[in-house]
Amino acid sequence: MTQFGLDFFDSGSITAGVDEVGRGPLAGDVVAAAVILDPSRPIDGLNDSKKLSEKKRLLLADEIRTFALAVSIGRATVEEIDQINILQATMLAMTRAVDGLTIKPELCLIDGNKIPKGLPCPAEAIVQGDGKVAEIAAASIIAKVTRDAEMSALDEKHPEYGFKRHKGYGTRQHLQALQSFGVLPEHRKSFAPVKNQLANVKK
Template sequence: MKYGSKELESFSYPDGFQRFAGVDEVGRGPLVGDVVTAAVILDPDRPIEGLTDSKKLSEKKRLALFPEIKEKALAWSIGRCSPSEIDELNILNATMLAMKRAVEGLSVQPDCVLIDGNRIPPGLAVPATAVVKGDLRVAQISAASILAKVVRDAEMEELDKQYPQFGFARHKGYPTKVHLEAIEKYGVIDSYRKSFKPVKLVLEKMVAK
């Protein structure tokens, strides 16, 4: 089964299925914002060149592939979990739920879902396989990783416009030194994941004052 990406490592698709959805997530590590997932069913008759792990692509290349994936895919969907859901469920369970939401949002039903990583979200209505390093091996997962990355990065840039003092456009919410210093200085806005340790520590200090 070919989907047009020479950059991908070899992968043997599970037997007995025709229509595969790839699922990936972006944003498990950041301190702020939603964890964003995507599900993509590619069209084998409309190959997309250059698919690979979104982290290995330049921002320019991701932005070029983003509309092409949406236009050529048989179906695509974005799923997410909010900071409050992450705080309630924990980041792993919230990621699994966001992946399930992405699959359920597809306008076309896949025969099999290929999940990046080593876990399968509970409650999926179709068979699923976990694929370690799937974004480097499976075109559908690569496409999903690109959609999720572009969507989440855009949301961080929007948040940066509202709160430029935090530098979200630069670090995308990850706990860099500059970001941690900004939280210490400016406090915590609603978009933060309050169960994450660096945020929790700042909130505890604020209460103690």
């Protein structure tokens, strides 16, 4: 048990936790992670990534990559999000994360209330699972650290948009930057603020 009270999911099976980050932002891929923890090497401090400081997330991400039995990242691109919608893209990213695991899980625990199609094993959806189950918490941390790093890299290319600060979400700063500097290839053109900006440019 961790200090936050998150237990390993005792199913007697090789269990992967799966979570995603990036459904709401106006820019960037949606990123999912799948993690199979080692019950013999518990990691203290696992929790919903949103409830952890950036420093703590980075430290835990290093521990997870070091001590977990398997870690995998899956994603759906901005183009795929625009083509198939964000919900389906999120499910696709989760499936890709599971498919990328070097150990085949016997059970997948999915954060939320929907189970992606095409998983290679039985799965269970757990609402707010990232705050309840260690495997899902670990996946949420890996997904967030990965996506945040990508937004920081995008910030270096386009500092005028402030991606390092808002991570692509539709903050006032981001919306103002859209109006001032226009739409980037990394923006989701099916999302209303971006779609509206493109429509205004065409007028």
